[in-house]
Structure formats: C-alpha cells, structure tokens
Amino acid sequence: MQNLRHVAGCSAWRNAVAILQPALGFGRLALDDVRRKRPISATPGNRLLEAEAWLCRAQDASNDGGVSYGYSLRGGWRPSYPETSGYIATTFLRLARRRDAAYAERAERILRWLLTVQNADGSIPNPRYGPDGIVFDTGQVLFGLVCGYQATGSAELLLAARRAASWLTRIADDGLRWTRNEHLGTPHVYNARTAWALLLMNTVEFDPHREAVARSNLDWAVEEQQPSGFFDHCAFQRGRAPFTHTIAYTARGLLESGMLLDDSRYIDAAQRCADAMLRRLQDSGHLPAMLTVDGVPASGSCCLTGNCQFAIVWSRLHAFVGGSKYRAAIVRALDCVMATQDVAARDPGIKGGIKGSHPVWGRYAPMSLPNWAAKFFVDAMWLREDLMA
Secondary structure (H helix, E strand, C coil): CHHHHHHHHHHHHHHHHHHHHHHHHHHHHHHHHHHCCCCCCCCHHHHHHHHHHHHHHHHHCCCCCCCECEEECCCEECCECHHHHHHHHHHHHHHHHHCCCHHHHHHHHHHHHHHHHCCCCCCCECHHHCCCECHHHHHHHHHHHHHHHHHHCCHHHHHHHHHHHHHHHHCCCCCCCCCCCCHHHCCCHHHHHHHHHHHHHHCCCCCHHHHHHHHHHHHHHHHCECCCCCECCCCCCCCCCCEHHHHHHHHHHHHHHHHHHCCHHHHHHHHHHHHHHHCCCCCCCCCCCEECCCCCECCCCEEHHHHHHHHHHHHHHHHHHCCHHHHHHHHHHHHHHHCCCCCCCCCCCCCCCCCCEECCCCCCCCCEEEHHHHHHHHHHHHHHHHHHC
C-alpha cells in the first residue's frame, strides 16, 4: 500500500510538472516579448546547433519514432505529427551527411513510424481531421519516403513512396487538379509543394501521369497569381489572408518544380512572389505574418516560420539567378529569427526552439514552438552558411 501511495504521488508530481513547466516557460517568453527583451547573444553557428538539438528532443519526446508537433502552452510536448515528420526526415538525412552520421538513425526511426500510419490506399491522414488521407500531408510525407529510399535503397520505402504517389495521382479530378481530400475542404495553391514531391518521385522512377497531375496543379497556381505577385486560394480557409508560411510553400513548390522540369513559367512565378515579399521585408528583418492577396499586411506580428522559408526561397534564387538583393534579405530575415530564439532557457522544450509567432501570442501557432519552425530554420541556416563560405 505504501508503494502504491509512492507511485501515485510520483505520478501526481509528474502531472503537475507537465502543466506548470510549460506555463512558466511561456509566461516568461510572453513577458520577454512585452518588454521587448532580446535573448543572450550567441553565434549563428551555436544557434543552429541549439535548434538541431531541439529537433532531437522533439523526436525523443514521442515514444513512436515520429517528431512531436512541438512544444505548447497546452500540455508541453504534443503527439507526433506525420505531415511535418515526413519532411523533417529529409533534414535529418542532410544532417547525417553534413553534421553527424547518427542523424541517419533518427531519420530511419521517423520513416519506420510513417510506414505504420500510412493508410492502406497510400495516403497520409491528419488524426485531428479524421482517418481519410489529405493531399498536402501525403505530399510532405512523400518527401521523406523518397529521400529515405535514395539514402538507403530500401525496397519498403520505395513501395510506400509509390503508394503515396499513386494515391495523389488517383484522387485528382477530371482536370487533374487536387480538389478533393483537401484540408478544410478547400483547394490550395500551396499544393505546388505537393506537386514538387510528385516530381521528385519521378526522379526515382518516371511516370508521365504523375508529371501531368503535377503540371496541372502548378499551372493552376500560376493562374491564381495576382498582379501583386501573391496568390488567391493561398490561405488555409477561403476568404482569409494567408500566412507567409503558406505563401512560401507556394513559391518554393513552384521554384523547385520549375527547376526539375526546366520550365521558366514556374520559376518566373516563384520569383515574382519572392520579389514581392522582398519589398515587404523591414530593415529589422520582420515580415508581416499575414498578407492579403494584394500584398497589404494583415497582421502586425511575425510568422517566424515564414521568415525562415522565404530565406530558403531567396537562397535558392540567389544560387540560380544571382543578385545581391537576395543575399542581404537572407541575412536580415534570419537575424530577425535569431533575435527571438532563446538558447539559455532552462525548459528543454523552449531552449533552442523557434516560436510560431513573434510576439509569442501572435496570429500564427500562438503560444507554441512548432517543429516545422525549427526544421525550416535549420535548413535556412545551412544555406546561409554556404552563402557566407
């Protein structure tokens, strides 16, 4: 009986810590943002290492091998998130080549878990919205499956990638567009990034139907581009201003697809968007979290994920077309993100992570540090290192 009381007491203590620790941590982050307190100084290299370590902790916080959605005021570490775990696997595989071979084992753990959550039809669901597959989620996991196969030659990963790609082509409508199995029932131009995943699969084994579906959705994205350089149907929900996060998804998907296809239409559309966003970049490196289709800021906060993603888009354009304007923008956008990163926090869920928004209560992923923010920060910082070399 005494042992049972001891176990119950330990369990109650752990539950209390699980509630209090994130509450205290996010309370401090919010207070720092109110005071506009800057975090302690650290080199870009150290900040990159801290973000990589945070991603490892996000994976270790889950018992299934996937990567936690992130760290939140609502209960600390959240369950594993298939969509973003898929493309975090690609980051870990890159880190295995450039940082430490141990990252390959981390990527393998993610991919093994993704095989267990893939539907029988090849799709990937988001459990929050039910068991049916979602186009975008499936496309992002396809990145991990393809890159995992390229790194390991695993027949199991190749089969899973084929099934995911087959589902993406099969559920396209008569015009070969993704209008079904869409997040919140609305077609999105940011599935240009899913088209990129299909085209990447075609570099492993070519299927003309995959390319036809990819091109149809890329063409639609180009049609939806407005004179402002931005896109209609780019927000999560129709009628709302999109976040820089989804705008960057669209631009990157068009850019990378255009490079794979050697099609200037897609590259030019991506560059028009990237240049339009460049004109919204403040001297501080701040990008407004949301922009209307006409390019008017719709939020005073900053979506830090979007900053990182546009730094990547500008890096890729700098490598492809050159231009000092992109180099300067990359530095400013990432300096802005680094100025918000806490690398001295005692809470391991906060230390080294990247907030959804700055300030932390902003419109995008408020009071949380989502895993994809850290993923895109890591990817962008490696590109920045290459740029500075």
